[in-house]
Amino acid sequence: MAVYQVRLINEADDLDVTLEVDEDEFILDVAEDEEIKLPFSCRAGTCSTCTGRVIEGDLKEQGGNPEMFFNSSQREAGFRLLCIGSPTSDCTVLTHQEPNIAKF
Numbered sequence: 472m473a474v475y476q477v478r479l480i481n482e483a484d485d486l487d488v489t490l491e492v493d494e495d496e497f498i499l500d501v502a503e504d505e506e507i508k509l510p511f512s513c514r515a516g517t518c519s520t521c522t523g524r525v526i527e528g529d530l531k532e533q534g535g536n537p538e539m540f541f542n543s544s545q546r547e548a549g550f551r552l553l554c555i556g557s558p559t560s561d562c563t564v565l566t567h568q569e570p571n572i573a574k575f
């Protein structure tokens with residue numbers, strides 16, 4: 472099983488932390504285990520509360536319905552759901568990004 476370095480950044484919350492996340496773990500769950508508070512609601516990929524923006528590397532979403540919330544340009548900009556997102560490489564993710572989705 473691969474383990475990746477996932478860097479979470481949110482300047483507004485003074486957050487810049489790097490977590491080790493297994494390829495089959497969800498980033499939101501691992502952050503919670505480390506007592507990092509990220510926004511969430513459904514935890515099932517059926518809202519956009521947990522949205523992050525991947526700016527380096529990538530992650531895969533398992534389940535849920537992310538295409539309901541992101542169009543193709545938003546996907547290209549890196550918007551992903553962290554509650555169902557697992558890393559596929561080392562990656563850097565801007566957290567708390569739901570308010571920024573419409574800017575792309």
Ligand code: FES
Pocket residue numbers: 510511512513514515516517518519520521522535552553554555
């Ligand atoms: S918390 Fe609803 S999609 Fe992640």
